[in-house]
Amino acid sequence: MALRRSYSLSGLLSRLSFSSSRGRACVSPILTTQQRNQSNKIKVDFDQSTGVAVMHMQSPPVNSLSLDFLTEFCISVEKLEMDKGCRGLIITSGQPKVFSAGLDILEMYGKSPEHYAEFWKAVQEMWLKLYSSNMVTVAAINGSSPAGGCLVALTCDYRIMADNPRYSIGLNETQLGIVAPFWFKDTLVNVVGHRNTEISLQLGLLYNPLDALKIGLVDQLVPEDQILAAATQTMSKWLAIPEHARQLTKSMMRLPTVDKLRANREADIQNFVGFVTKESIQKSLRMYMEMLKQRKA
Numbered sequence: 001m002a003l004r005r006s007y008s009l010s011g012l013l014s015r016l017s018f019s020s021s022r023g024r025a026c027v028s029p030i031l032t033t034q035q036r037n038q039s040n041k042i043k044v045d046f047d048q049s050t051g052v053a054v055m056h057m058q059s060p061p062v063n064s065l066s067l068d069f070l071t072e073f074c075i076s077v078e079k080l081e082m083d084k085g086c087r088g089l090i091i092t093s094g095q096p097k098v099f100s101a102g103l104d105i106l107e108m109y110g111k112s113p114e115h116y117a118e119f120w121k122a123v124q125e126m127w128l129k130l131y132s133s134n135m136v137t138v139a140a141i142n143g144s145s146p147a148g149g150c151l152v153a154l155t156c157d158y159r160i161m162a163d164n165p166r167y168s169i170g171l172n173e174t175q176l177g178i179v180a181p182f183w184f185k186d187t188l189v190n191v192v193g194h195r196n197t198e199i200s201l202q203l204g205l206l207y208n209p210l211d212a213l214k215i216g217l218v219d220q221l222v223p224e225d226q227i228l229a230a231a232t233q234t235m236s237k238w239l240a241i242p243e244h245a246r247q248l249t250k251s252m253m254r255l256p257t258v259d260k261l262r263a264n265r266e267a268d269i270q271n272f273v274g275f276v277t278k279e280s281i282q283k284s285l286r287m288y289m290e291m292l293k294q295r296k297a
């Protein structure tokens with residue numbers, strides 16, 4: 001009996017729509033080896049015996065959230081959400097040293113307004129799917145996680161970070177000369193409180209794991225080689241709670257935040273497009289990319 005299955009997104013694109021579904025149907029996960037090999041940015045290992053899926057982000061070099069990546073990511077989450085047998089999702093990185101470098105900066109400059117709008121809609125979609133997921137979600141943060149990478153982790157129910165002082169996490173948008181939108185801010189407030197968010201967002205702080213733990217940005221630190229074991233252990237604890245009660249409680253806690261974006265999606269897209277097309281913002285982003293490349297050299 002094959003209890004563990006591994007699949008990727010390429011074979012699913014044609015089978016799934018983006019429409020959000022509240023109901024959870026059984027979908028056939030069976031893909032051929034060939035389809036599996038066509039995988040690119042996301043790899044999912046689903047253990048049917050535990051009902052837990054592990055999603056490995058594997059988009060070299062730094063798992064930046066490009067439009068393609070976000071599309072695959074959303075479809076992957078949607079598929080798991082629809083699968084009755086899947087009750088828990090662990091998100092981790094298949095790349096060394098980096099959980100995710102956040103939004104792909106290359107998607108945010110030198111492109112058309114239509115492209116920015118499409119990109120931003122995909123960022124919203126990713127957040128909506130994760131933040132309102134019925135599954136238990138655990139982030140196994142095995143590397144640095146700035147900006148949008150931190151947002152992915154913040155959407156989860158629980159965050160475990162590798163105890164490596166070289167790694168950092170936080171919403172550092174202001175350091176790029178850009179502004180985290182209200183729903184990034186709301187998500188952070190819901191995790192670390194208003195005062196910590198105020199300091200953190202204005203200064204664009206990136207925290208080392210110990211400092212992140214101190215303000216509650218992450219819930220637990222473990223040696224890097226134990227991160228998946230720790231995530232699995234946490235998952236078991238959360239899955240032991242009666243599911244319906246846990247899901248309703250999660251929804252009660254998160255729905256006001258989710259509804260705020262749902263009610264303002266189009267305005268938020270227009271706001272992003274208006275902002276990112278400003279010459280001064282384009283210049284900041286260009287300079288930041290150059291700085292990243294110089295730092296590397």
Ligand SMILES: CCC/C=C/C(=O)SCCNC(=O)CCNC(=O)[C@H](O)C(C)(C)COP(=O)([O-])OP(=O)([O-])OC[C@H]1O[C@@H](n2cnc3c(N)ncnc32)[C@H](O)[C@@H]1OP(=O)([O-])[O-]
Pocket residue numbers: 061062064097098100101102103104105106144145146147148149172173176178179180181289292293296
């Ligand atoms: C309103 C909007 C809200 C915005 C939210 C955001 O998320 S904004 C995003 C805010 N995000 C940040 O501020 C994070 C910026 N990134 C970092 O701080 C570091 O890359 C790191 C700590 C994640 C990894 O350090 P490391 O030493 O392991 O790796 P490395 O530094 O050597 O980079 C390797 C290659 O990846 C490239 N590249 C990197 N990031 C991005 C990106 N986001 N995009 C595209 N490309 C990116 C980098 O240029 C280099 O390319 P090259 O030269 O090979 O062609």
